[in-house]
Amino acid sequence: MTTQVEQPRRVPGAPEMLLQTSRHTIVKIPLPLPLPDLKVVNAYAVGTGDGVTLIDPGWASRESETMLVAALDSTGYTPADIRQILVTHGHWDHYTQGVKWRDELGVELLLGAEERHSIDAFDAGDGVHPNQVPVMERAGAAGLARAVAELQWQPYEREVAFTPPDRWLQDGDTVDAGGVTVTARATPGHTRGHMVFEVGGVAFTGDHLLPRITPSIALERAPERLPLRSYLRSLQLFLELPDARMLPAHGGTDQHTRRRAEELLDHHDQRLAVIAELIAAGAETAFDVARLMRWTRHERALAELETIHQMVAVMEVVAHLELLVSRGVLSVDESAPVSSFTVC
Numbered sequence: 001m002t003t004q005v006e007q008p009r010r011v012p013g014a015p016e017m018l019l020q021t022s023r024h025t026i027v028k029i030p031l032p033l034p035l036p037d038l039k040v041v042n043a044y045a046v047g048t049g050d051g052v053t054l055i056d057p058g059w060a061s062r063e064s065e066t067m068l069v070a071a072l073d074s075t076g077y078t079p080a081d082i083r084q085i086l087v088t089h090g091h092w093d094h095y096t097q098g099v100k101w102r103d104e105l106g107v108e109l110l111l112g113a114e115e116r117h118s119i120d121a122f123d124a125g126d127g128v129h130p131n132q133v134p135v136m137e138r139a140g141a142a143g144l145a146r147a148v149a150e151l152q153w154q155p156y157e158r159e160v161a162f163t164p165p166d167r168w169l170q171d172g173d174t175v176d177a178g179g180v181t182v183t184a185r186a187t188p189g190h191t192r193g194h195m196v197f198e199v200g201g202v203a204f205t206g207d208h209l210l211p212r213i214t215p216s217i218a219l220e221r222a223p224e225r226l227p228l229r230s231y232l233r234s235l236q237l238f239l240e241l242p243d244a245r246m247l248p249a250h251g252g253t254d255q256h257t258r259r260r261a262e263e264l265l266d267h268h269d270q271r272l273a274v275i276a277e278l279i280a281a282g283a284e285t286a287f288d289v290a291r292l293m294r295w296t297r298h299e300r301a302l303a304e305l306e307t308i309h310q311m312v313a314v315m316e317v318v319a320h321l322e323l324l325v326s327r328g329v330l331s332v333d334e335s336a337p338v339s340s341f342t343v344c
């Protein structure tokens with residue numbers, strides 16, 4: 001999931017052949033999502049003469065599965081030709097159709113090893129975002145914490161299987177996609193086990209590098225301690241790796257990894273500076289800071305956002321404040337129920 005809001009309603013486009021070499025093809029398969037804000041996830045199919053490898057096959061819904069089967073058919077494959085399913089991270093819009101086909105068809109399912117924490121910690125009976133409630137309380141957003149605690153599962157979220165994969169991927173692991181090698185790169189941040197997959201000069205960037213927005217940080221059951229530090233390191237990685245065409249899980253495919261990583265690093269540098277200035281000017285809590293900032297491309301006030309987006313915005317501020325503390329720019333007083341920040 002991402003923080004994207006107010007995306008216009010639209011139906012997914014047709015499958016698009018992105019690359020065709022003597023050894024393999026890469027097809028983009030836009031799939032529908034049942035979510036209120038985010039309407040499309042891009043699955044990708046890496047096809048060879050020896051089967052097809054799927055990346056991020058989407059949300060487990062009848063509509064999405066039907067479109068995915070039709071897209072495979074249009075490129076000459078059936079579900080029986082799937083060699084394996086690679087998933088960039090455990091968010092349901094990427095992972096759950098993979099779980100369904102693993103369970104029903106016996107296709108091998110692969111996911112980054114650090115996603116195990118949030119899958120192991122998942123219990124639908126705990127609520128929708130149980131671990132984010134105390135984060136909101138500590139941020140000084142008591143009313144928002146209550147609203148998050150009251151969020152209910154939506155019909156399309158009920159009975160979605162969220163279980164471990166067949167194989168946990170480590171950084172640098174390679175997967176044989178039928179004579180074509182896929183390399184997994186650990187890119188923690190958006191989630192702690194996020195992976196980007198490389199094939200030649202192409203990078204399947206999941207939600208790590210997106211064309212228009214910066215992804216949410218640590219929206220998962222069991223986040224790591226400094227997720228923004230990990231995210232920025234995972235952006236730095238793309239300044240060092242060879243530049244690659246960016247195939248993101250949401251949006252278009254006309255950008256490249258290095259430039260986009262630079263833009264996102266600049267964005268977070270600016271955010272860190274703005275947040276430090278707001279604390280210097282007298283804001284004390286993460287909620288204070290979030291209310292002083294503007295959100296989304298439309299420059300909305302925090303109170304204008306839906307509960308879930310307010311929560312993600314406050315989480316983003318918390319992640320930036322914690323990183324500023326770890327860098328020695330700010331100090332934090334955690335003796336009271338609400339954390340308060342000051343400039344060092």
Ligand SMILES: [Zn+2]
Binds near residue numbers: 001002089091207
């Ligand atoms: Zn995601």
